[in-house]
Amino acid sequence: MYADERQLHLQRPQHRAVLAYLLLNANHVVPTGQVIDALWGEAPPASARAQVQACVSHIRRALSGGKGGGVLISQAGGYRIVVTEGELDQADFARRVREARVIAADGNLASAADLLRSALALWRGMPLGGARGAFVADAAAALQEQRLAAHEELIDIEQALGRHTQLIPELSVLVSENPLRERLSSQFILALASAGRSVQALQFHNAVKLRLADELGLEPGPYLAAAQLRVLRREVPVGKPPSGAVANLAAREPSQVVPAQLPPGPASFVGREQHLARLDEVLLDPTPGARAVVLSGTAGVGKSALALQWAHRSVDRFPGGQLYLDLRGRAGRNELSPSAALGMLLRSLSVPAADVPARCQEAANLYRSMLAGRRVLVLLDDAVSVDQVRPLLSGCSTSAVVITSRDHLVGLVARDGVQPVPVDLFTPEESRALLVRALGERRVNDESEAVDALAVACAHLPLALRIAAAKIARQPQRSIARRVAELRLGDAIAALAIEDDPESRLEGAFDRSYGSLSRAAQRLFRFLGHLPGDWFTAEAVAALTGGTPIDTVSLLNQLAAAHLVYERAPGLFNVHRLLRQYARMRLAEHEHTGLRPVGTSGCGRVRCQMPAAIGSDPTIAV
DSSP states (O other): OEETTEEOOOOSHHHHHHHHHHHHTTTSOEEHHHHHHHHHTTOOOTTHHHHHHHHHHHHHHHHTTTTHHHHEEEETTEEEEOOOTTSOHHHHHHHHHHHHHHHHHTTOHHHHHHHHHHHHTTOOSSTTTTOOSTTHHHHHHHHHHHHHHHHHHHHHHHHHTTOHHHHHHHHHHHHHHOTTOHHHHHHHHHHHHHTTOHHHHHHHHHHHHHHHHHHHOOOOOHHHHHHHHHHHTTOSOOOOOOOGGGGGGOOOOOOOOOOBOOOOOOTTOOOOHHHHHHHHHHHTOOSSSOOEEEEEOSTTSOHHHHHHHHHHHTGGGOTTEEEEEEOOOSTTSOOOOHHHHHHHHHHHTTOOGGGSOSSHHHHHHHHHHHHTTOOEEEEEEEEOOHHHHGGGOOOSSSSEEEEEESSOOHHHHHHHOOEEEEOOOOOHHHHHHHHHHHHOHHHHHHTHHHHHHHHHHTTTOHHHHHHHHHHHHHOTTSOHHHHHHHHHHSOHHHHTOOTTOGGGOHHHHHHHHHHTSOHHHHHHHHHHTTOSSSEEEHHHHHHHHTOOHHHHHHHHHHHHHTTSSEEEETTEEEOOHHHHHHHHHHHHHTTTTSOEEEEEOTTSOEEEEOOTTTOSSSEEEO
């Protein structure tokens, strides 16, 4: 707000509200009681009248630098704010809109469009922004309705002038901000079709139709129905591409190439029958509803392999295409931002790069519009967080989304209807089946006991088993038993490294899960590397570390969420042997600040020295 070119600084929302209400009733006396009702509705405080008087006094002081003396007047038990023609933008806006309608009725469409553009240029931000009072929501909605109605009239006029293509960027923003406004949506459909993008226009129509049904239970109204019919009948005139900067947004018919982006499936996939059945149940369900799952599990457990196996065997169920995106959740990689991910997905759906919205929300709206009514499979691999994934959900019941992550992504399960599918270590039978597939049945049968021992040494972790099998197959002259001995006695994680493939390093696979923990959880995890036995309870860990049971349970829950420990039964945890070795590796790097072993007693118990921050007794037998 300005007084004689001087900006008014009204910081308190109540002051803004009183001034706004008086301006909405400019040049009319507004009784004090009416102002009170506007601010507080049916429940005003006892001090309401005094508060209004204080607000008016403050506003008068703010105005005094300009024409304050005669602008806000106390009169007949109320207040009147005096404005003249051209001083109030809202009144000026209404006047210009009325004049534009008269000019348009006379046939001068170009002048009417210019006048409407000048009227809309008077708007700044949201109506009544920063004001607080009972009247604000309804008044702001009424003002916004005036603004949108004028915008719709302007677009109708400009489309009548043949300016369809130039309107696409403007309409794209408007429909993303007002997704249930049918007149704007119909104008966007006609603009796309006139620009030669009839396929995208009809896809957008289907998206709006689904949204109206899902959110309001309504069928499309006359605006949308008429727009769809005109596109189907090819009654929309195709305009010529504009020149200059707008040419970058010129109409181009999307390519009809169906995306087929799935990487090759795993060559030696075994087991996981229950998981595959669950994916069928959720993702191929014919009843309406969101179809999305998150496959979560520890590093190297085979989440991506499971997702690809299911995707390849179900590809015929998704004739609209298959999209694949690596979200780069592994340690040492720059995770993909939602905006970057949406840009890649939209370009895969034949949206020209120049037409991809820069704002994440607008890009997400366009992405959902492109998927509406299509049977598309979207595989989002190696997700980092809920915030990264949520904008990438399809939002429709015709497509399916498969997410893999080392985190549970509980927020997606709780708020977005994504179904959780935990992926655990292999069973002994699955481990043996993988080794039979990799090494051959004869060799596995010849060294049956060593094969079972190899599975245990690899902690039944699929990635570790595949690496071990690859190394054994490369050196057929060496026995499986010898490889088992190397894993048991040496550095198993180093022994399972692949020299020319750093992406397959087990240490790197564990790093991101460990790096995502709080410092306290990291410290507790390092301690677990020297616990004897495979099983422990929170109470036992609390007793050994000197922590409280409540704090210990909280930290163990963090470790379980990151799949660095497993809760096999309520309160009963374990860590597989490769993670245990990884914990000892991390401990060696933090000896100067963390827990470190100082010896072994005669009965084989590890004695550990702890800093005071973990336990009060510096030496405890574990």
